[in-house]
Amino acid sequence: MKMKSLKWLMMLTLALTLIPWGFLQESNAATSATPASIKEKEKVIIDADMGELNDDSITMFMLANAENVNVLGVTIVAGNTWAEEGTAYTLRQLELIKRTDIPVIVGAGEPLMGSRQTQLDAEQKIWGNSEYLGSYARQRPKSYLKLAAAPYGGYPTTKPLSDTTAVDFIIQQVKKYPNQVTLFAIGPATNIALAVKKNPEIVPLVKQIIYMGGAIDIPGNTSPAAEFNWWFDPESIKITLRTPFKRQIVVPNDVAERVYYNKSVYDRIVKMPETPIVKMFKDLQSERFAKNPKAEIFVWDAITAAIFLDPKIATKVESRYIDIDDTYGPNYGKSIGYHESRNRDFNKPENFPSGTQKVEIVFDIDREAFWNLYVKLMTKK
Numbered sequence: 001m002k003m004k005s006l007k008w009l010m011m012l013t014l015a016l017t018l019i020p021w022g023f024l025q026e027s028n029a030a031t032s033a034t035p036a037s038i039k040e041k042e043k044v045i046i047d048a049d050m051g052e053l054n055d056d057s058i059t060m061f062m063l064a065n066a067e068n069v070n071v072l073g074v075t076i077v078a079g080n081t082w083a084e085e086g087t088a089y090t091l092r093q094l095e096l097i098k099r100t101d102i103p104v105i106v107g108a109g110e111p112l113m114g115s116r117q118t119q120l121d122a123e124q125k126i127w128g129n130s131e132y133l134g135s136y137a138r139q140r141p142k143s144y145l146k147l148a149a150a151p152y153g154g155y156p157t158t159k160p161l162s163d164t165t166a167v168d169f170i171i172q173q174v175k176k177y178p179n180q181v182t183l184f185a186i187g188p189a190t191n192i193a194l195a196v197k198k199n200p201e202i203v204p205l206v207k208q209i210i211y212m213g214g215a216i217d218i219p220g221n222t223s224p225a226a227e228f229n230w231w232f233d234p235e236s237i238k239i240t241l242r243t244p245f246k247r248q249i250v251v252p253n254d255v256a257e258r259v260y261y262n263k264s265v266y267d268r269i270v271k272m273p274e275t276p277i278v279k280m281f282k283d284l285q286s287e288r289f290a291k292n293p294k295a296e297i298f299v300w301d302a303i304t305a306a307i308f309l310d311p312k313i314a315t316k317v318e319s320r321y322i323d324i325d326d327t328y329g330p331n332y333g334k335s336i337g338y339h340e341s342r343n344r345d346f347n348k349p350e351n352f353p354s355g356t357q358k359v360e361i362v363f364d365i366d367r368e369a370f371w372n373l374y375v376k377l378m379t380k381k
Contacts, residue, residue: 041070042308043180043207045170047107048301049079049134049187049229050086050093052152053284055212055301056186057093058378061277062305063184064099065377069309072173072181073103075166079187079232082135083109087144091156096276100158107166108190109140111233127330129223134232152284170195171202178205182308185211185240186301188229193236196243208247210308212301213237214335215253216320216361225325226333227253234326234333241322241357248359250322251303252335255363259303260296263289265371272379281378299374306370307362313373316364321352337361 044063048056063069074094076086083106090104116123117136123129141147145155164172170191174181183206185192196203213229220226230237241248266289269281288295307314320337321344338344344351346358 041068042182043070043072043173043177044182044184044308045072045075045173046184047075047077047166047170047187047189047191048086048090048184049077049081050074050090051081052089052093053280054080055299056080057089058299058374059184059186059301059305060090060093061097062302062309062374062377064094064097064102065380066305066309071099071102072177073105073161073169075105075107075169075191076160077107077166077187077189077191078109078111078135079229080134082140083107084141084144085135085147087160088147088151088156091144091158091160092151092153095156095158096153096280098276103169104158104160105164105166105169106144106160108194111188112190112193112235112239113233123223127223127332130221132222132228134228152280166191167194167198171199174202174205179207181205182207183209184304184308185209185213186229186304188233189213189236189240190233193239197239203243203245206245208249209240209245210249210251210304211237212251212256212304214250214322214324214337216250216322216335216337218254218257220334221253221257223330223333225331227335230324230335231333234324238324238326241324241359242355244357248357249304249307250359250361251301251307252361254361255365256300256303257298259299259365259367259370261299262296263293265375268375269378273381275379275381277378302374303362303365303370306373307365310369310373313365313369314362315366316362318361318363319346319358320361321346321349321356322359322361323353323356
């Protein structure tokens with residue numbers, strides 16, 4: 001018996017010496033790669049002025065449904081909606097899609113310089129603002145549980161985080177995951193501006209920031225000069241645009257208002273097996289298309305999620321040094337994108353206004369690829 005055992009041990013030793021060392025290394029690497037790949041999901045924070053099945057919601061759904069994304073949290077800011085409204089809508093929509101694991105954190109309820117509701121009549125008369133004023137068009141609710149009208153599906157039963165603020169949450173998460181967090185600034189940038197002012201050491205730790213905002217080479221949509229998100233809080237966006245993040249990407253109205261959601265896309269979604277999101281499309285949009293089958297709607301923020309998930313969707317991207325006019329007057333909130341020229345060399349930042357940063361601006365996208373991704377994520381089980 002002992003001789004057999006010895007013979008078996010010698011054969012095993014010989015076999016191991018014949019196995020190439022590289023094979024063992026590759027086998028170990030393959031074994032350890034599986035857990036590592038699971039952990040390597042893209043980490044994002046969505047900073048939004050959330051509505052109900054609006055562009056902010058679609059962005060949240062796209063990122064929440066993407067297999068390679070870990071949504072660390074949704075931070076709420078005032079803009080299209082008051083922070084109380086945005087909090088209720090976010091909580092309720094996350095409940096509907098069974099993603100209450102994503103925390104919701106209340107953020108800035110007013111722009112950096114405070115509300116200017118009392119001045120809006122004068123602005124409209126003098127500067128020619130449009131009728132769209134976002135949350136400024138109505139009174140601010142006292143609570144996310146006491147809105148002018150209950151959210152779709154009723155008030156949420158889950159609650160926002162109570163032990164932190166949006167500003168501190170952003171700071172904490174960026175420090176926890178250095179060089180891994182992408183910030184989605186798809187509303188006014190108040191929370192992010194306050195975060196970098198409070199803890200500037202997080203700036204080099206942010207992987208990238210993606211904005212929906214600005215009207216670079218076209219007129220604005222809230223005023224003749226300014227796009228809504230950046231008009232609502234020009235001081236905050238000026239801070240973030242001038243912050244030396246490693247990478248800044250801007251999806252402006254230049255592209256966002258040339259991409260149209262219409263009945264053909266709606267039909268592609270609602271013909272799919274019913275999910276909470278598909279049902280939401282049916283319940284909230286069927287009447288619109290019944291009344292006007294030719295209705296078209298801009299998708300704005302959803303483009304930020306698409307180019308993040310599939311960068312090839314962005315087909316025309318230009319580098320510009322960018323700034324914003326925060327002088328209170330007709331150009332308040334106007335975005336300025338400086339081209340490179342024979343007098344302005346991009347390799348010499350001193351040729352541009354002091355403090356401005358070079359960013360990437362998306363001017364066009366592959367619409368077919370965008371809508372295919374949009375429909376896929378909106379109908380995912």
